[in-house]
Amino acid sequence: MIPLLRRNRDFLAYTIVLFFASLAVEILTVAIGWRIYDISGRAFDLGLVGLVQFIPSFVLVFVTGAVADVFSRRLIIFCCLVSEFVFTGAIFLVASGFPAFAQNQVWPILTLIAGLAIGRAFLSPAAQALAPNLVARHEISTAIACSTAAWQLSVIAGPAIGGVLYGIAPAFAYGSGLAMVAVSLIAVLCIKRREQPRPREQEITQALIGGFHYMLKEKVVLGASTLDLFAVLLGSVTVLLPIYARDILVVGPWGLGLLRAGMGLGALATALYLGWRPIRRRAGPIMFVTVVIFGVATVCLGLSRSLPLSVLALVIMGASDMVSVYIREVLIQLWTPDHLRGRVTALYGLGIIASNELGGFRAGLVAGLIGAVPATLLGGTCTVLVAALWSRWFPKLRRQDALSRGETTA
Numbered sequence: 001m002i003p004l005l006r007r008n009r010d011f012l013a014y015t016i017v018l019f020f021a022s023l024a025v026e027i028l029t030v031a032i033g034w035r036i037y038d039i040s041g042r043a044f045d046l047g048l049v050g051l052v053q054f055i056p057s058f059v060l061v062f063v064t065g066a067v068a069d070v071f072s073r074r075l076i077i078f079c080c081l082v083s084e085f086v087f088t089g090a091i092f093l094v095a096s097g098f099p100a101f102a103q104n105q106v107w108p109i110l111t112l113i114a115g116l117a118i119g120r121a122f123l124s125p126a127a128q129a130l131a132p133n134l135v136a137r138h139e140i141s142t143a144i145a146c147s148t149a150a151w152q153l154s155v156i157a158g159p160a161i162g163g164v165l166y167g168i169a170p171a172f173a174y175g176s177g178l179a180m181v182a183v184s185l186i187a188v189l190c191i192k193r194r195e196q197p198r199p200r201e202q203e204i205t206q207a208l209i210g211g212f213h214y215m216l217k218e219k220v221v222l223g224a225s226t227l228d229l230f231a232v233l234l235g236s237v238t239v240l241l242p243i244y245a246r247d248i249l250v251v252g253p254w255g256l257g258l259l260r261a262g263m264g265l266g267a268l269a270t271a272l273y274l275g276w277r278p279i280r281r282r283a284g285p286i287m288f289v290t291v292v293i294f295g296v297a298t299v300c301l302g303l304s305r306s307l308p309l310s311v312l313a314l315v316i317m318g319a320s321d322m323v324s325v326y327i328r329e330v331l332i333q334l335w336t337p338d339h340l341r342g343r344v345t346a347l348y349g350l351g352i353i354a355s356n357e358l359g360g361f362r363a364g365l366v367a368g369l370i371g372a373v374p375a376t377l378l379g380g381t382c383t384v385l386v387a388a389l390w391s392r393w394f395p396k397l398r399r400q401d402a403l404s405r406g407e408t409t410a
Contacts, residue, residue, distance in 0.1 A: 005146065008134065008135060009190070009192075010134045010190075010191050010192060011131075011134045011135055011143060011146075013187045013188070013190040013191045014127075014130065014131065014134055014147070014187075014191055015146060015147055015150045016150075016184070016187040017077065017081075017127070017184045017187045017188045017191075018127065018147055018150050018151055018154075019150040019151070019153060019154050020154070020180040020181070020183040020184040020187065021081060021084070021123075021180070021181065021184040022150075022151050022154035022158070023154035023157060023158045023161075023180045024084070024088065024158075024176075024177040024178075024180035024181045024184070025120075025154075025158070025177075026154055026157075026158020026159050026162060026260070027158045027159075027161055027162035027165070027173055027176055027177045027180065028088060028091065028162070028174070028177045029158075029159075029162070029260075030158070030159050030162030030163050030166060030173070030256060030257060030260060031095070031162055031165075031166050031170060031173040031174060031177070032049060032091065032095070032109060032113065033046060033049065033239070033242050033256075034163075034166055034242060034253055034256065035095050035109070035170065036049065036106055036109060037242045037243075037246070039104055039105070039106055040106055042368065043240065043243060043364045043367040043368045043372065044364050044365060044368040045106050045364070046239050046240070046242060046243075046360070046364045047239060047360055047361040047362070047363060047364020047365050047367075047368070048106075048110055048361065049110065049113060049239065049360065050239055050359065050360025050361040050363075050364070051360075051361035052110050052111075052113050052114040052117065053113060053114070053116075053117040053120075054117075054361070055117070056114060056117040056118040056121045057117065057120075057121040057124075060118070060121050060122070061121075061347060062343070064121050064122045064124075064125050064126075065342045065343030065344070065345065065347065066342070066343060067122060067126070067342070068122075068125040068126040068129050068341075068342025068343070068345070069129070069340065069341070069342035069343055073126040073127070073130040073133070074130065074188065074191050076122055076123070076126035077123055077126050077127055077130070077188050078185065078188050078189070079119075079122075080119040080120065080123035080126070081119075081123070081181060081184050081185045081188060082185065083115075083116075083118070083119030084119050084120065084123075084181050085178065085181045085182065085185065087112055087113075087115045087116040087119065088116065088174070088177050088178050088181060089178055090112050090115075091109060091112045091113065091116070091174070092171070092174035092175070092177075092178070094108045094109055094112060095109060095170065095174065096170065096174075124345070125342050125343070125345045126342065128329075128341075128345040128348075129338075129342040129345050131143055131144070131147060131333075132333055132341065133338070134191070137334075140330065140333050140334060141278045141330050141334075142275060142278065144326065144329050144330055144333065145271055145274045145275035145278065145326060146275055148267075148271045148322070148325065148326060148329070149268055149271035149272055149275060153264070153268050154264075157261075157264075158260075158264075159256070159257045159258075159259075159260030159261045159264070160257040160258065160260075160261045161173075161176065161257070162176075163253045163254050163255075163256050163257020163258070163260070164253075164254060164257060166253050167252070167253040218335060219394060219396050219397065220331060220335065220394075220396055220397050220400060221331065221332055221335050221336065221344070222394075223390060223394030223396070223397035224287075224327070224328040224331050224332060224397060225328070225332065225347065225348045226390070227287070227291065227324075227328070227386070227387070227390045227394075227397075228324070228325070228328060230386045230390075231291050231294070231295075231383045231386040231387060231390075232321075232359050232383070233359040233362065234359070234362070234379060234382035234383060234385075234386060235294070235295055235298055235359070235379040235380055235382050235383030235386075236359030236360055236362070236363055236379065237298060237301065237302075237363050237375065237376045237379050237380075238260070238360065238363075239359075239360030239361075239363050239364055240363050240364070240367055240372045240375065240376065241256055241259045241260055242256055243367065243372045244259060244310065244372065245259055247372075248372065248373070249305070249306075249307050249310060251307055255307060258307070258311055259307075259310060259311060262310075262311040262312075262313075262314030262315050262317075262318065263314045263315070263317050263318030263321070264318055265315050265318060266314070266315035266316060266317065266318030266319035266320075266322065267318035267319060267321060267322035267325075268318075268322075269319065270318070270319045270322040270323060270326075271322055271326070274322070274323070274326050279323075279326070279327060279330075280402065281401055281402060282401060283327050283331070283400050283401065283402065284327075284397050284398045284399055284400035284401070285398065286323060286327065287323070287324045287327045287397075288387050288390070288391050288398060290320040290321070290323040290324045291320070291324050291383065291384075291386070291387040292383075292384050292387045293316065293320040294317050294320040294321050294324070294383055295380045295381065295382075295384035295387065296380065296384065297313045297314075297316040297317040297320065297380070298313075298317060298376060298379055298380030298383060299376075299377055299380035299381065300313040300316075300380075301313040301314060301317070301376055301380075302373050302374075302376030302377040302379075302380065303373075303377070328348075331400070332344060332345065332348055363375055363376075363379060366378065366379075
């Protein structure tokens with residue numbers, strides 16, 4: 001992992017972009033979640049944060065993927081980061097009570113989050129599709145472990161920094177988010193390698209839905225993408241962590257930072273291990289087992305009334321999720337032709353956003369109806385059920401041995 005960063009400056013700059021852009025989002029997420037819960041005190045409003053982030057990606061999924069396959073992916077990332085900088089600054093102003101009519105109102109913040117989400121809807125497929133253009137094919141698995149480790153490091157540091165800074169003063173949290181986006185903007189300009197030319201379909205319809213057709217044809221790619229979608233859509237409880245921090249564990253903003261960092265800590269340690277010892281065999285069975293572990297750890301989180309035990313459950317959730325994410329992303333990158341990679345990763349990214357953001361809306365809605373703890377227990381149970389169903393419905397994925405094509409287990 002380290003040798004790749006040392007000898008490939010373009011990929012190093014790319015990794016810096018991912019790290020600081022993600023760090024900004026994590027800091028902002030903690031600040032926004034705490035601010036909205038302070039304003040309304042309703043779990044449903046926390047769920048709305050996930051919903052407004054999901055809608056732009058859902059509506060624009062075919063457009064964002066096609067754009068990433070036609071235009072310069074580096075330029076797309078730069079434009080999206082400019083948009084992120086602008087909307088982060090606007091959220092800072094509104095959350096601080098400017099203008100006056102927005103004070104103690106949730107809807108202006110949600111509106112700006114939707115604007116921020118539009119930019120990130122274009123950024124995600126472009127960023128994921130760019131990585132294989134910067135490294136040799138045999139380095140893709142290491143590159144994915146490296147970029148994922150950078151992302152998970154931001155998931156650890158961001159919530160902790162965001163919780164501490166927000167506890168000192170909200171302006172510190174928002175200001176730090178703006179600074180992180182600025183660093184990403186500088187780093188993306190340092191990527192010099194030219195992207196390989198990609199063929200352009202003549203038919204507009206084919207250009208928009210080519211990735212969808214490919215995923216339907218390749219059952220391994222379809223199964224890997226939808227497993228994440230439905231497992232975390234039905235099992236995600238991250239959005240409920242402000243409730244656990246404030247009402248159940250009673251640990252305040254700093255405790256929220258620790259809880260949110262727990263999953264990142266487990267994922268980072270696992271990503272570093274995978275960068276050193278990549279998965280070579282039995283990829284399919286390992287992926288399904290780790291999804292089950294994720295569901296069981298979610299149930300443990302719901303039953304816990306201790307901060308250390310809750311953080312431990314989240315660490316296990318992060319570690320198990322990292323393994324399944326790693327396998328899915330390497331499969332998708334290696335099985336997808338470059339001229340379709342933007343569209344396929346856009347659809348895959350929609351599944352990730354749906355599982356995290358729309359899953360957050362589901363968690364907030366269910367928690368508003370039956371309470372945070374029952375919603376968490378139900379979510380973990382549903383994740384285990386999804387793993388069992390997908391193992392039955394996608395036998396080729398379950399039997400996949402190596403991450404490359406064609407090799408299955410007995």
